[in-house]
Amino acid sequence: MGNSESGQFPQSAIRQLKSLLERCTVQVHSEDSYGSGFFVLPGLALTCAHVVSVRRNRRQKVTIFWGGRAYDGRLKRLVPDPCPEEDIFPDLATIDVAVKNHPCALLGTGCESGIDVYGWGFGGMGAFGESFSAKVEGLKRYGRSPERTLIKLKEGQISEGFSGAPVLNCQTGVVCGLIKRTRDLELDQGGFAIRTEVVLARLKLARRQQAYHRENLEWPYLVSQVKTESGMEQKYFVFLRAFKSALELTAASDYLPAEEVNAIARKLGFDSHQTLRIIEELKRRDLIELQWGGNVTLTTKGKSAAVS
Amino acid sequence: MAIQTRPVRMRLSNGTVIKVQATSLTRESDVSALKREYSFDDIRLAIEGLTETAFIAMKKARPTRASVEFGLELGLESGKLTALLVKGTGTANLKITLEWSNSIGQ
Numbered sequence: 482m483g484n485s486e487s488g489q490f491p492q493s494a495i496r497q498l499k500s501l502l503e504r505c506t507v508q509v510h511s512e513d514s515y516g517s518g519f520f521v522l523p524g525l526a527l528t529c530a531h532v533v534s535v536r537r538n539r540r541q542k543v544t545i546f547w548g549g550r551a552y553d554g555r556l557k558r559l560v561p562d563p564c565p566e567e568d569i570f571p572d573l574a575t576i577d578v579a580v581k582n583h584p585c586a587l588l589g590t591g592c593e594s595g596i597d598v599y600g601w602g603f604g605g606m607g608a609f610g611e612s613f614s615a616k617v618e619g620l621k622r623y624g625r626s627p628e629r630t631l632i633k634l635k636e637g638q639i640s641e642g643f644s645g646a647p648v649l650n651c652q653t654g655v656v657c658g659l660i661k662r663t664r665d666l667e668l669d670q671g672g673f674a675i676r677t678e679v680v681l682a683r684l685k686l687a688r689r690q691q692a693y694h695r696e697n698l699e700w701p702y703l704v705s706q707v708k709t710e711s712g713m714e715q716k717y718f719v720f721l722r723a724f725k726s727a728l729e730l731t732a733a734s735d736y737l738p739a740e741e742v743n744a745i746a747r748k749l750g751f752d753s754h755q756t757l758r759i760i761e762e763l764k765r766r767d768l769i770e771l772q773w774g775g776n777v778t779l780t781t782k783g784k785s786a787a788v789s
Numbered sequence: 790m791a792i793q794t795r796p797v798r799m800r801l802s803n804g805t806v807i808k809v810q811a812t813s814l815t816r817e818s819d820v821s822a823l824k825r826e827y828s829f830d831d832i833r834l835a836i837e838g839l840t841e842t843a844f845i846a847m848k849k850a851r852p853t854r855a856s857v858e859f860g861l862e863l864g865l866e867s868g869k870l871t872a873l874l875v876k877g878t879g880t881a882n883l884k885i886t887l888e889w890s891n892s893i894g895q
Contacts, residue, residue, distance in 0.1 A: 516821040532821040567867035569819070605822070641795075644821040663820045666793055666813065672820065 494706035495651055499599055501700060502649050505586045506610065508546040508603040509576065509645060516644035517602040518576065520585045522689055526554065527680065528645030529661055530564045530574045545578045554578035560683055571628040571679045572661055586647050587700040588677045588690055589655025592632050594619050600660065602646030613637050615671050631673040632658045639663035639672030648674045654707035720759050721768060722788035723749060728779060739775025795865055798826045812873065814866040827870045832863065835872035843885065852887040859883045
């Protein structure tokens with residue numbers, strides 16, 4: 482399958498979601514520590530309980546940095562409350578903050594092993610934010626309760642200050658978790674994230690999330706585009722593989738005449754409209770060249786493209 | 790694998806705040822960044838406890854002179870500072886020297 486990160490099969494919807502995710506993300510400063518967080522509902526930011534750590538009073542202040550400005554936030558929920566000093570599960574906190582016109586992340590469940598994830602967090606005091614990417618390795622259980630099961634990430638640098646940062650599932654386009662732990666502060670060993678299932682269940686956010694995203698369609702629209710693009714990516718890949726197989730059968734030739742290209746498309750079940758779109762896209766990506774009369778030649782880039 | 794350290798703020802008995810490099814005792818950890826100031830009192834209590842224990846142990850031997858040498862490192866575990874007894878000189882964590890003068894037993 483094509484590798485979206487290498488640029489071979491770029492997906493514009495995921496690119497737009499990454500940008501939208503960044504606009505949802507905030508830096509959270511409490512008395513004892515700082516971390517990251519993100520908007521899940523208008524005026525409501527989600528982070529980890531250990532970022533806030535101690536409830537000192539009912540209207541406890543927390544400072545939120547968003548869009549280059551500092552805002553006074555108020556700690557709404559701390560789970561668990563009181564928050565212990567260690568072994569904190571499910572490790573969630575919500576903060577009320579009077580910020581207007583910010584987007585909210587779409588929370589969704591499911592995070593299969595092997596998929597790419599992307600996030601945005603704040604690694605230092607006064608930082609402007611930075612992205613991170615990793616792969617899902619699986620799960621890690623810290624106890625029997627589902628709340629003590631975290632998503633295990635590998636091949637990513639999870640730095641100090643990333644606690645509470647959103648984790649975007651690049652396959653489905655929804656936020657599937659928030660960062661809690663690192664596997665190594667200095668190496669790109671990955672980390673652990675709290676699952677969205679736990680967030681939705683403990684904070685009872687599901688209905689309000691649905692209501693918000695029914696009214697604000699930007700994120701759901703991009704999710705639908707991710708699915709469409711993913712389907713099209715599959716078609717480009719299948720077509721290129723069939724094309725290369727057909728070329729291997731025609732010794733000493735590096736092009737296929739138009740009628741053979743059409744025959745491949747018919748065998749794969751693509752109609753003329755789809756075939757045209759696929760040919761145009763592969764040409765745009767410099768994987769094939771279209772010759773006079775509809776003959777198709779594989780480019781150097783196309784020859785080296787992995788299709789198995 | 791390299792030992793990981795994190796800079797932490799520590800308030801001394803006279804109120805001065807210094808930054809010290811503390812050794813992370815676990816590789817896996819929550820990733821909020823700590824702003825809190827640690828008090829030197831916990832470390833002072835560890836030093837007092839160690840010297841007191843060594844003194845009680847040596848007292849029975851009734852040496853004329855005694856010296857104790859130990860190395861301490863600051864460790865960070867689950868957001869708490871702790872004193873680590875580490876190697877001082879050579880390979881010893883704790884080096885105790887006891888001397889008796891010739892007059893003893895004469």
